Every structure is written in C-alpha cells, then in structure tokens.
Amino acid sequence: MKKKVMPFVVLLTFAGSLHSQIINKEPLSPRITGYNIDVKLDTAAKTVSGTMKAFWVNTSSGTVPDIQLHMYMNAFRSRNSTLYKESGGSPGKKDLDLGWINISSFTDGNGTDLMPLIHYIHPDDANSADSTVLQVILPKPARPGDTVFINVDFETKLPSRIRRTGFSGEYFFVAQWFPKFGVYEPSGMRQRSQSGWNCHQFHVNSEFYANHSVYDVKITLPERYVVGSGGMLINESVADSNLKTLTLRAEDIVDFAWTAWPGYKVFTDKWEHVSITLLLPEARVKQVDRQFTAVKNALEYLTKNVGPFPWPHLTFVDPPTIGSGASGMEYTTLFTSMSADRMPEWMHMGEMVTVHEFGHAYFMGILASNEFEEPWMDEGINSFWEARIMDHYYGENSGLMDYRYLKIPDKAYSRLTYTKSDNRQVVSNNEYSWNYPHGTYGMMSYNKAATWLYSLMGVIGEKTTNEVFREYYRKWAFRHPSGKDFVNVVNEVVTKTYGDKFGADMNWFFDETLYGTGICDYRVSNLINKKLPSEKKMQENDSLSKGLPLNDSLYKAVVQMERLGEVMLPVDVLVHFKNGDEILENWDGKARYKDFTYLGHGKIEWVKIDPEYKNRMDVNFINNSRTEDPDRVLIRRFADKLIFLMQLYISAITL
Amino acid sequence: MKIFKSLSSGALRSLRSWKGVLIIWFFSLILISVFVIPMKGTMRTGFGSSMITERLRDGLDIEVISDLGPYLASLASYFFSGFFFVIFLGILLNTFFAGGLFQSIKGSKDIISVPCFFRASARYFWYFLGLYFMIIFMIIFFAFLIVGLPVGLTLQSGTPGPMTFIIGIIAVLVFSMAEVIFLLVADYARAWLVSSEKPAFFKALGFGFSETFGHFASSFPMMLILMVIQLLFGALVILVIRSWTPVTGGGVFLLFITTQILFYIKTLLKAWRFGSVTSLKETNKNIVPPNPPGGAL
Structure with a gap:
C-alpha cells in the first residue's frame, strides 16, 4: 500500500508544481505536457545526465494506447540517422564527436517499469537506423482525460559539431536534450481526419513542434560557467566541489534550452514588463546597445501589431565564433542571435537575426504551428515581420544595409531570394519541411512565403493585414494553428473589412501563392x-x-x-x-x-x-x-564616371 | 636647390610634351570606351523604356539591378572578364607610350613630332615592359614582406585589436616609402634607356638602383613631393567626381568633359614626374665627383 501511495504523492506534488503559477498570474496555455528535470553537466565527458518527471494529458475523446517522445539527440549517433542521410554529412568519427541520448530507467506514475515496452519508430522514412522517435506502449491505454506520468533516468551526450546543439571546447549549447513528448492531435485539430501522435523524426531541414509546457529544471554545473536559459532563475545554490545548482522555471513555452560558457559577459535591460538578459563574448561588448535596441524594437512592433509578449523574462545569446553553430535559433524565451566580433554600424546583420529569432516567440512560440509540416507558418510569417520591423526602424530602403551608395531593404532580400531562384516553381509552398526538393526549403519556407505575405498586404492594405494578425493572435495564441486556420482568419477579417470586394473569400489568393507553383509577372x-x-x-x-x-x-x-x-x-x-x-x-x-x-x-x-x-x-x-x-x-553618368575611374586606375598601376 | 631646379625643369618639360600626353589621353579613352560603351548599351537594352531607373537616383538599388536578369549576367561578365582584359591592354598601352613620353621630355628643348613619339614608343616598348613587370614584381614582394607578413602574423596570434591596427598603419607607411624608391628606380632606368645609345635592360635597372641610392638625398625627397602632389590631386578629383551627380543631359556632358580634362592634367602630372627625374639625372651626370683623398684616381 505504502509503495503505491508514495509515487502518487510525489506525482501529485510534481503535477501541482507544474500547474502552479510562479511567472504569470494565470496559465497561458492548456498545459497538456509538463517537465521536471534535474540534471548535471559533465564538462569533461560533455554529457548532461539526470532524471526527468513528465506528464501528458489525453485531451482527446478517444483512448490512446501509447505515448511518443522525441529523442532528438540520437540524430547525432551515427551517419545513418535520417539527419545525416539527408545532409550527406557525418557527426564525426571519434566517440567524443557523437551525440546520443540513453535511457537507463523508464517507469510510469505507478512505478511500473516501461523499459520492455519502449521501442524506436520511424514514421517519416522507415529508416531503421534512425532512433529519434520513441514509442512507449502504455500498460493501460490512456482514457480521455487521463494524465500519463513518466519518470525517466537519462544521459545525453552532446555532439562536437554544433548543429543548433552541442559543445565546442568549454562552450555548451544544450538544446533538444531530453525525451520530449510529441503532440497528440485529436481528430479535427489542424484538419486531421483521425486522432494520432504527431511526432516526426529529426530532419536536416526541419524544426520542431510541441505543446506549451511548464518546465522546472535544475542544472548542476561548475561554478565558473555562466548560464543562459529560457527559464527564469528561481534559485542558485552552491553544490559540492566548485559546483553550483541553478533552479529554473519556464511557463507555457514549447521548448527548453540552455547554454553554458565561462566566457559569457552578461548584460540586462528592461522593456515595459520584460526583463531582458543578453549574453555575449567580450569581443562583442560594443554591440550590446545595438542588440538591445533591436530586440526592443521587435518587442514594441509585434506588441503593437500582433499581440502582447506575455512573459516577463527574455534571454538572448550571441554565441562566440566557436559556438556559431548554435546561432540563429529560437526557444521562445531564449533565442540566439548571430553576429561577428566586428560589425560595422551600416550593416544590420546582427540586428536582423535578433529581430528574426525574437519574432519566433510569436510565430511558433505563442502561435505554435507545426514547423515540421508547415514551415512557412513560422519561418515565412516571421520573415515577413522581420522585414517589416527592420525596414520600419532602420529605414524603408536600408533595413539590412545602410551604406552610402548601397542600401538594401530587408524586404528585398526575401523577394530576390525567391524571384531569382531557378527552382522557384518546382514545388508549392505547402510541403513538409524535409520534402522540399533541390535545396528549396529555405527559399520556399522563408522567402517565398514572406514575399506573398507582402503581396497580400499590397492587396488588403497594411491596416487590415495587422488586423488579420491581431485576430490570428486572439484566436490561436497558445494553441496549434494550421495553414488553413490562418487562411480562415484572413478570410474572416478581409470579408468583415471589405465585404465581397475580393470575392466571397481570399482562398483564390492562397491557391495561387501558398498552394500554387506559378510565378507572377x-x-x-x-x-x-x-x-x-x-x-x-x-x-x-x-x-x-x-x-x-x-x-x-x-x-x-x-x-x-x-x-x-x-x-x-x-x-x-x-x-x-x-x-x-x-x-x-x-x-x-x-x-x-x-x-x-x-x-x-x-x-x-x-x-x-x-x-x-x-x-x-x-x-x-x-x-x-x-x-x-x-x-x-x-546610365550615361555611370558610364562617364566608370571611364574616368578606369583611366585613373590604369594610369596609377602603370608606374 | 637641386630638387626645386629639377622640379621646375620637369614642369617645363611636361608642358613641352603636351602632344604625347594628348595621345595617351586619346588612346586610353578609346580603349576604355571600347569596354564601357557596349556595357552602356547592355544597360540601356536591359532597362528598355522602363521608369525603374528613377529608383537608381539615390544610389544602387539591389532589386532593380537584380531584375535585369540575363542582362545582369552580361554586365557581370563585362566586369569579371572584360574589366581585367581592358586593364591588361591599358597596362600595355601606357607602357608603350611611356617610351614616347620619356623621349619627349629628355634633354633637347624641341617638341618632338608625333611620328617621332610613336617611333620612340615602339623602340623602347620591350625594355619598358620588362622593367614594368620587374618593378611590379618587386613591389608585390615587398608589399607581402612589409605589410602582409607582420599584419598576418599579428592576426594569427590572436583577435585583431589596436595593436594590429598600429602595426598595419606602420607597415603601410614603410611600404609607401619603399614604393617611392621603386618608382625612382623605374624612372631613372627608363630615363637612362632613352638617353643611351645602346639600350640594355639590366644595365638600365642597375643604373636605376645606383642612381637612386647614389643620389638618395635629392632623389627621394623630390619623388616624395611629386607623389604627395599626385596623391592629393587624385584624392581631390575622386572626391569631386563622387559627389557630383548631374541629373540632366547637359550636366552629364559637362561631367564627361571635366573628367577628361582632369585625366589630361593627371597625365601631365605624371609627365612632370618623368621630366623631373630626367632633369635630376642629367644634373647628376654633370656633377664631377670630388677626387678622393690622396689625389690620384
């Protein structure tokens, strides 16, 4: 009896903690999943090991026989993983190069050993060498409303070639590092005809999809390491032999990542209710003001035109050159920018990446679309807003570059990448991310989508476009919208604003741009x-x-x-x-x-x-x-000047 | 005193060589026009009757340029292959005419005829070309040695900082001084070639070095003055041309005329340099070195 009561009490405490409010007054999301993780970073072995208690709630109306979890780090286990088969590369030859995640114990809330019931599945490509999706057959299927608790002891080895996650010397960027639930989609959600898990393998051209969760994370690591994370620091205590333990909490975010490096310099700033922390190497200290200005611009613009940023904390990191593989990535309340030790004032590359990655807090952080299946919904929409923000704050014609005779607006970058691509017509914009052929993933999901969103704004006007996104936020914040859901919001707002000026709906626009392959000229x-x-x-x-x-x-x-x-x-x-x-x-x-x-x-x-x-x-x-x-x-002026400059040049170099 | 005498004599000699300078200006214009005019045509065809060029008024517009499509590819090939070809031809042409120019500024006070100018150009072409490549090779080697190596080593030893910048500045200054010396060698060698009855390449080069270092106290400051004047003129010209953006057809025509006059002046300044070095060489020749102690030679 005691044996059965104890785990129940522990789980109740854990569930209670994950449903309690520490950061925000009210929960922002339904909190279908939650994680309590306690790990230690071994800086010599490059491992993160510890325990994880997590839960998943069956919110569907059917019985669910299994759970599925992402084991992303196994993508770095060998060159036969789907990630490396798609990329054609290799995680490295030495043991230290590889990345993996091993589970040593897996029990359910009742303490039942689930180890015999776990096995890897390959829903996307039947690659039996890939072990990035774990299926666990539940001893008792989860009935509607049931909460499935799991306790996992795991060890994660970080890869040496940082691809969003990994280590380089003393630098650590720890992402996709723990067993993470896929999303169980009841029928009807995102136009699904049948209920089921949405849990894709780790692909080279793909990002992620997850429920909004609460994370309670304890990290123990050497004292001299400076840590940044998507969580709010609740407590910091000294552990044994020059170690410290950080207790972090994050609420209603879709992923939890963290970074540790002794070389980080830490800066803080504030925008309205948001405390902002910036971590960067000493060589880039001169860029602190530029980085804070960029993120505050993005906060201001998106709050005004889309919706409020609901968290009171935000951390961003400009990784050093040795950790550049972690640059330009988003984890909602933590994101990484990308810069260089010397970045001229006229080049807004660092600001652009900061604005872009921060924007993801909205487009897939709050509006948690499925990045695997509809990458345009996060990358495309976010690139559109990035360009608007950059061109608004840094000059309509100089959002990206503001050099005397060469100015490049951000919106031009998206348009040119799409319109000048030879592959612009080989596939529609509505494709699973890893299915984009001939290297078109980036061009299609980022650039084409951003370009047709500009065209949509050209048709319906800036004011209505902003109203579309405000409505999209109101309706779908902390939920999982699909492309059709976005289109429905557009139809609703445009019809409300313009009546039938553009027809019964705007589907014709999306048929040609999002779902079509044609060009416009x-x-x-x-x-x-x-x-x-x-x-x-x-x-x-x-x-x-x-x-x-x-x-x-x-x-x-x-x-x-x-x-x-x-x-x-x-x-x-x-x-x-x-x-x-x-x-x-x-x-x-x-x-x-x-x-x-x-x-x-x-x-x-x-x-x-x-x-x-x-x-x-x-x-x-x-x-x-x-x-x-x-x-x-x-043209004549250009030719005259060119003639003269060439004359001078030839004269100068001929002694 | 010797320096200023040579400078003033050089100035007079350069004015005397106005015909040669005119020939150099004319052929350089023709050569570069052969490259630029078809490029201008490609741009005209690419833009057609479009209004889009209004977006280029404030500078380069990346969208407009990119939308040129296949025309942009043609323009790119002009730049990446045509440009280097024209530069190469320009080097040959200038080297060719340098012979005529040196001939027209040496000793005699007569203005040489055009056929004579071309004859001299042809006569000394191969010597001058050899000298050109030899001196350029030395300049590149010294640039690597004086600038590339120290800056590269500093960069390799750590992140670029103020020390790299200081070392870079010092290295560039030292290199500029070295370049002045190489120009002196080249000019003395060429002046010797056109005055020699039996021109010889290595003898000329040897003379260039011996004259430069034998009369360093007068040669170096004179060349430094000439180089500073040329640099200031070049900088001023580029500054003016860069900020001058006429918007009417007449204005563009005036720009063309002005730039070509400025190039003519620039070539005259070069002739001034040649004339001054030639004059200094002639002065040096007339100075009999004093007998060494002990009397007998």
Whole structure:
C-alpha cells in the first residue's frame, strides 16, 4: 500500500508544481505536457545526465494506447540517422564527436517499469537506423482525460559539431536534450481526419513542434560557467566541489534550452514588463546597445501589431565564433542571435537575426504551428515581420544595409531570394519541411512565403493585414494553428473589412501563392499615342478651327499590358499624361492582356503597373513601367564616371 | 636647390610634351570606351523604356539591378572578364607610350613630332615592359614582406585589436616609402634607356638602383613631393567626381568633359614626374665627383 501511495504523492506534488503559477498570474496555455528535470553537466565527458518527471494529458475523446517522445539527440549517433542521410554529412568519427541520448530507467506514475515496452519508430522514412522517435506502449491505454506520468533516468551526450546543439571546447549549447513528448492531435485539430501522435523524426531541414509546457529544471554545473536559459532563475545554490545548482522555471513555452560558457559577459535591460538578459563574448561588448535596441524594437512592433509578449523574462545569446553553430535559433524565451566580433554600424546583420529569432516567440512560440509540416507558418510569417520591423526602424530602403551608395531593404532580400531562384516553381509552398526538393526549403519556407505575405498586404492594405494578425493572435495564441486556420482568419477579417470586394473569400489568393507553383509577372507591353484621323479631318474641315495647331486632346492613347505569369493578382495601374493628368486604374489582373484606352487626355507620358511596388511576388519590376522618354542620364553618368575611374586606375598601376 | 631646379625643369618639360600626353589621353579613352560603351548599351537594352531607373537616383538599388536578369549576367561578365582584359591592354598601352613620353621630355628643348613619339614608343616598348613587370614584381614582394607578413602574423596570434591596427598603419607607411624608391628606380632606368645609345635592360635597372641610392638625398625627397602632389590631386578629383551627380543631359556632358580634362592634367602630372627625374639625372651626370683623398684616381 505504502509503495503505491508514495509515487502518487510525489506525482501529485510534481503535477501541482507544474500547474502552479510562479511567472504569470494565470496559465497561458492548456498545459497538456509538463517537465521536471534535474540534471548535471559533465564538462569533461560533455554529457548532461539526470532524471526527468513528465506528464501528458489525453485531451482527446478517444483512448490512446501509447505515448511518443522525441529523442532528438540520437540524430547525432551515427551517419545513418535520417539527419545525416539527408545532409550527406557525418557527426564525426571519434566517440567524443557523437551525440546520443540513453535511457537507463523508464517507469510510469505507478512505478511500473516501461523499459520492455519502449521501442524506436520511424514514421517519416522507415529508416531503421534512425532512433529519434520513441514509442512507449502504455500498460493501460490512456482514457480521455487521463494524465500519463513518466519518470525517466537519462544521459545525453552532446555532439562536437554544433548543429543548433552541442559543445565546442568549454562552450555548451544544450538544446533538444531530453525525451520530449510529441503532440497528440485529436481528430479535427489542424484538419486531421483521425486522432494520432504527431511526432516526426529529426530532419536536416526541419524544426520542431510541441505543446506549451511548464518546465522546472535544475542544472548542476561548475561554478565558473555562466548560464543562459529560457527559464527564469528561481534559485542558485552552491553544490559540492566548485559546483553550483541553478533552479529554473519556464511557463507555457514549447521548448527548453540552455547554454553554458565561462566566457559569457552578461548584460540586462528592461522593456515595459520584460526583463531582458543578453549574453555575449567580450569581443562583442560594443554591440550590446545595438542588440538591445533591436530586440526592443521587435518587442514594441509585434506588441503593437500582433499581440502582447506575455512573459516577463527574455534571454538572448550571441554565441562566440566557436559556438556559431548554435546561432540563429529560437526557444521562445531564449533565442540566439548571430553576429561577428566586428560589425560595422551600416550593416544590420546582427540586428536582423535578433529581430528574426525574437519574432519566433510569436510565430511558433505563442502561435505554435507545426514547423515540421508547415514551415512557412513560422519561418515565412516571421520573415515577413522581420522585414517589416527592420525596414520600419532602420529605414524603408536600408533595413539590412545602410551604406552610402548601397542600401538594401530587408524586404528585398526575401523577394530576390525567391524571384531569382531557378527552382522557384518546382514545388508549392505547402510541403513538409524535409520534402522540399533541390535545396528549396529555405527559399520556399522563408522567402517565398514572406514575399506573398507582402503581396497580400499590397492587396488588403497594411491596416487590415495587422488586423488579420491581431485576430490570428486572439484566436490561436497558445494553441496549434494550421495553414488553413490562418487562411480562415484572413478570410474572416478581409470579408468583415471589405465585404465581397475580393470575392466571397481570399482562398483564390492562397491557391495561387501558398498552394500554387506559378510565378507572377505583369508588364506594360506598349504605349500607343495615336492621332485620331477623324478628329484631324474634322478639324481641317471645320472652318473655325482650320489652321489652328492640333492640340493634344486629339490623341487616342492606349496602354497595353500583359500578364506573363500564372499568378493573377489585382494591381493598380497609374497612367500619366503629358498634360499632367493622372489616372489610377485598378486591373483585376486576371486576363492574359488588358488595354486601357483614353480619349481627351492627350498623349500618355508614362505608365506604371503597381506604382508602389506592393505586389512583391512580381518577378520583374523593370517591365512594370514604360515611358515615352526614358531617363538615360543615370546610365550615361555611370558610364562617364566608370571611364574616368578606369583611366585613373590604369594610369596609377602603370608606374 | 637641386630638387626645386629639377622640379621646375620637369614642369617645363611636361608642358613641352603636351602632344604625347594628348595621345595617351586619346588612346586610353578609346580603349576604355571600347569596354564601357557596349556595357552602356547592355544597360540601356536591359532597362528598355522602363521608369525603374528613377529608383537608381539615390544610389544602387539591389532589386532593380537584380531584375535585369540575363542582362545582369552580361554586365557581370563585362566586369569579371572584360574589366581585367581592358586593364591588361591599358597596362600595355601606357607602357608603350611611356617610351614616347620619356623621349619627349629628355634633354633637347624641341617638341618632338608625333611620328617621332610613336617611333620612340615602339623602340623602347620591350625594355619598358620588362622593367614594368620587374618593378611590379618587386613591389608585390615587398608589399607581402612589409605589410602582409607582420599584419598576418599579428592576426594569427590572436583577435585583431589596436595593436594590429598600429602595426598595419606602420607597415603601410614603410611600404609607401619603399614604393617611392621603386618608382625612382623605374624612372631613372627608363630615363637612362632613352638617353643611351645602346639600350640594355639590366644595365638600365642597375643604373636605376645606383642612381637612386647614389643620389638618395635629392632623389627621394623630390619623388616624395611629386607623389604627395599626385596623391592629393587624385584624392581631390575622386572626391569631386563622387559627389557630383548631374541629373540632366547637359550636366552629364559637362561631367564627361571635366573628367577628361582632369585625366589630361593627371597625365601631365605624371609627365612632370618623368621630366623631373630626367632633369635630376642629367644634373647628376654633370656633377664631377670630388677626387678622393690622396689625389690620384
């Protein structure tokens, strides 16, 4: 009896702790899973070992016979793992190079040994050498509402080649390091027809998917190490022989990661209710202000236009060069930036990565989409917001680079990466992350998605776009939205704002951009300014006006436009006449060609399709406009200066 | 005194060589135009009748340039292959005309004729080319030795810091001084070649070195003055041209004329250098070294 009561009491205490509130007043998420982890970092063996108590709640209406957990670190166990088969690389030859996670004990809440019931599965590629997904057949299937408790003793060996996680000398970035529940999706959730676990293997081109959880984490490590984590420091105590134990807590985040390195310098700042901590190497101390400004810009912009940042703490890290493999990654309340020891003021690369990685706190941190299956929902949406933030705070034309004669807006980077890619049409934007062929994962999930989101904003306007995201946040914060759920929010907000101006819904837009493979290219093919013979004759035959100079209004002016791509988007067309008149037309963009004819305005001087470059899906801006009198001055000026500089150069190097 | 006499004589000689300078200007313009004009044509075709060029008014617009598509590939090939080819041809051409220029500024006070200029250019071409490559090789070797090695070693020993910067600055200063010496050697050697009845490559090089170091006290400061003037002129010209951005056709034409006049002046300054060194060489030749103690030679 005592044997049965004790584990129950322990679990009750543990569950109570994970459901209690320490950081926020109210739970932000349903807390379907929770973790209590107590580990020690062995800096010589490069291992993290200890115990984990965790739970999962069956919130579905069916009985669930098993649980599934990610064992990500096993991706670094051999070159036969799915990660290395996909990448073609190797985790290294020496034992110290490899990464793995071993379980020495696995029991359920009643103390039942589950070790005989665990085995690795390979849901994505049937690669039997991959051991990144663990299935545990429950002794008793979990009924609706049941909570499954597990106790795991594990040891994680960190890999030497840091790929988001690992070690380099004394530098440690510890991520994907503990057995972690997959997401059990009841039917209907994310348009699933049947309930089941969503627990994918570790892939080279993929990130993650998890429930919002509470983490109570104790880490014991040498005293001289400086630690940063996604948790809030609750307590720090001295342990034996130059060791210390940190007690950390994080609430309602989707992953818990931490880093330790003796070389970190720690800086703190505050934005409204958020205490911000920055860890970076000494050589980058000069960049502290730039980094804090960047993260505060992102906090301000996203809070205003999407929704509040709900946590009172945030830590970010600029890893040193030896740990650069951990750069540019997000764990909601912890993220890593990417910089260099010397970063000129005009280059905003460090700020860009900071803004991007912080943005993930929203796009998959709060709005926890499935990064395995719909990577555009985190990377694409987040790249769109990153570009908006960078261009807003660092200059509309200089978000990325602000050098005297070379300015690069952030939004241009996304557009060019997509529009100039040879593979831009080989796959749609709606693909599982590891299925993107021919190296298109980054271009499609980040850049194409960001580009069509800009085009969407071009169609529905900035105000409505912000309202879409505010509504998306209101509806889906701390839940798991799918792409269709996002589309439904767009449809709802756009219909509410514009009625049927764009049709019954906006599905047509997503069919062409998100689910389609076509390109968008509009061009002005010709401008015709033709004197009307009849008018001329009329004038000659008219005794009153005979002999008077023919005026401009006798012209029939025609703008000829064509749609060269498959994507059909409504575009503005600005027609400018020689007499100064301007007419702004709206073309639904559907027909293969379109002519606008004008009488009574005289000659057309120039015409521009999409004059404000709002349709960033358009693969060629050059053919969007046409003029009777092209400006050659710039080219001539450039040529003159080039001639002169080359003359000087040749003269200088010929002694 | 000798320095200023040589400088003023060099200035007069350079003015006397105006025809040669005109020829150099003309051929350099033709050569570079052969490269730039088709490139200009490609840009014109690429932009067509588009209004997009208005986005280039404030500087380079990466989106506009990238949207040139296949035209951008052509422009890139102009830069990456055509550019080096033109530079190479330019080196040959300038080296060729240097012979004529040295001929036109030596001793005689007559202005040499155009055929004579070309004859001299042809006569000394191979000697001058050999000298060019030899001196350039030495300059590159010294650049590696004086700048590359110390800076590289400092960088290798740790993260770049103020010490690397200081070492870099010192190394560049020392190298600049060395470059002045190499220019002196080259100029003395070339001046000797055009004045010698039997030109010989290694003799010329030997003369260049012996004259440079034999009359270092006058040669080096004179060359330093000339180099500083040339550098200041170059910097001023680049500053003016960089900030001058005419927006009308007339303005661009004026820019073209101005730049070409400035290049002509720049070439005259080079001729001044050649003239001054030649004058100094001629002065040095007339100085009879004093008898060593003891009387007999």
